[in-house]
Amino acid sequence: MPKKRPRSKTKPRRKHSTRTKRSYFKIALLLCLGFSIPLAIYAVVLDRIVVSKFEGKRFSIPAKVYARPLELYEGKTLNPEQLHHELQLLNYRKVLNIQHPGEYAQSGNQFDIYTRPFTFWDGEQESQVLSLNLQNEEIENLIQEDSGQALALARLEPFAMGGIYPNKGEDRVLVRLEQVPQHLINALIATEDRRFYSHHGVDPKSLLRALSTIFTKERMHGGSTLTQQLVKNFYLTQERTISRKLKEMVMAISLELHYSKEDILETYINEVYFGQDRNRAIHGFALASEFYFSRNIEHLDIHQSALLVGLLKGPAYYNPRRHPQRATERRNLVLAAMQSESFINADTYAASRAQSLGVAPLPDRGQSLYPAFMGLVMQQLTRDYKESDLRSEGLRIFTSLDPFIQAAAENNLSKRLDSLEHQKKLNAGTLEGAVVIANVPDGEVSAVVGGRRPKYQGFNRALDARRQIGSLIKPAIYLTALMQYDNFHLASPLDDSPFTWEEDGIEPWQPQNYDREFHGNVPLWRALAKSYNVSAARLGTELGVAKVMRTVNALGVEQELPSYASGLLGTIHMSPIEVAQMYHTFASGGFRTPFRAIREVTTMHGEPLNRYDLATTPVIPSNANYLINHALERVITHGTGSGATRYLPANLRVAGKTGTTDNLRDSWFAGYSGDKVAVVWVGNDDNLTTKLTGASGALSIWRLIMADIPLRPINMSQPDDIVWASVDEETGFLANNGCRNTFELPFHQASLPANVLHCDKKPKGKIKRWFKKILGGD
């Protein structure tokens, strides 16, 4: 059948094509509108994101943590070694003629120091030149150079010992654009974005070049402007898709619409990534300048700026410390770019190229030089501040850490543990240790060492290793007795004969002395000095275990202590810092002063925030404390602590107690001078034996540390109701057979029988009492 021909086919086409065209056009227009509205909305959304993040807090600035500032005044105990230690920490340069802050000169014992300006909690301190003379381990005079006047008091700026970082460990130092040297900006422009000042966020020429180089091997430029790079780092993830690239371009244009070139450049300079320092990510040119060159960004040389700019392309690949050749080549490439953009002339180019990299040695840092101390700081800070604020607000935290004492503690611990392992034929690494040192008068913590490798952020044994304390608890037993002065005094006879304690639910307990002997009747002071277990256990059960444990709590140990009799011989567990807190109360005359590691906090700009007050409470009667302190001095002079003073000055009065646990698993020494309390623990993380007693282990470390730091002798004021009486040298009991071979001990006057002897030629209490009788005092 023949097909019918449609009529339309014979009609002219023009009308149809115009209509079709128009309808195609309409469809296309509708489609465009249809897509462009959501696209436009999306662009607005991106725009809002750009603005809000830029306006608001742009960066998380880590909190900066400072050690104590070194105070200077006439008469202060200070030797050249300590002063050098501090100046070195603070990066002071030794020069012949001081011209700038951060320099010092030395001629013999005369030091001239040009201090840097610093904002303390209590105000700004300007730069000044200090002149001081050290004689006989003391500051002899202190003068302010400008005025020639004697200064009553001065302090150096405190050492920045660490920081509290955002979770990614980002660290940066913020700078304003004005602080950035022009040659650094030039280097950046020349290398990364030649038309930075003329484009509007995206550089078409650059883009084209980048696209074209896809086909060649060379990829000199990424094609991204500085603005795009900022967007990438600041807002977006590191994916490399086309859609991400487009997003980046839109946001870059947006950024340029809202913000000035200066704003963008400044933010870029503070944002870019410069590599990893262990657990710390270096961000921003200012910190990079310190990290690579130990220099303030304002003092960079041209070739140094060139290196930093060169690093941006790949901080690990071009790491100047690991790959100096590559780094030099990259730096020279940047210098060449600077010359071709006429930022530097041929001479400068040649001179800069000829420079060596000039990179400073890797600072020994990571996030903190003192992770164990930082642990204590965090513990205390998180009580008052949100952790997120600590990591992002740039707070300035002033602590009580004493870097000199910390160094003495760290060095002596690791060195001595090495030799102890050698001596006892233990495998290297078997022994671990911890040290806590605090100031007696105010409870400020000077040093915390968490292990023998102190820079390693591992288990903080000083705060968290809870170990049996052994004999360290004994002073609490004897103190409990001495507080009952009607019944006990330092020369009271105690029974050190075989003792069995029976309690429901446990096996009969038969404590043994360390020497496996029984000593019959012993005077109280000697039982403590020799650390006899049997008499201590018997006395403790007589007094009541719960009562003794209450004394331990009163001394500042906060944990709940069970009332098992075995606790009297130290089966309870404490951390070194808890032990230090307990012995601190003895050292301060019976006042419990909770430890503090932080003094004050300011904002990033130096505005004072809070201060941490000294808190002290009388918890032990001063007369009882005076007696227990004397007994603890006797531990050193006549007991298990006798090695403690080997390296100390002859007349320096100290006190302390050794502690040894079952199978020699823990070796402890807790001791104090007039101004410092120090606790050392030695043990094995797997609880294996150390083969060390408190005396052979921890004490041998304690005395080395104490010998390295300035100390004041114990100097407790004698309470009014304390008198001295004579005690027989041999028996250790009250003398009752004339004055041959006696020595003096302090007693509560109400605890003494009437017929007691006072043989001492220099009666301390006697004259005082006599005067009182005459003058009618109370």
Add this chain to the structure above:
Amino acid sequence: MNPIIKLAISIILIACIAACTTTPLVVEPKVSHNSAVLSLYESAQLLTSSGQYEQAKSQLQRALRIESQNAWLWYELAIVHNEEGDAEKALNIAARANSFASDKTLKQHLNIFIEELKNQ
């Protein structure tokens, strides 16, 4: 005896008695021989009187780091705590001051201060 000498001796004696009876023999107790401590102490007192208690305490603690057993400094610290309204803390610190005090005048001041605090 030569009359002139007699006269001289009498004058001297009278002068001594007059001095002894008219002026009570009081020696102002010195807070410290250390100029750093003194200047911090004085600064703290000024700050306390103008209600700047935190700064006052900061000065005193700085002074205490120099002379930790100076009872005057502890006493002043107790006073600041009292001014702030914390009587309990003031009492504790006053007790600490007492443990270091050897000067009679200071001990008297402290005892009065402590009594007042207890009665609050």
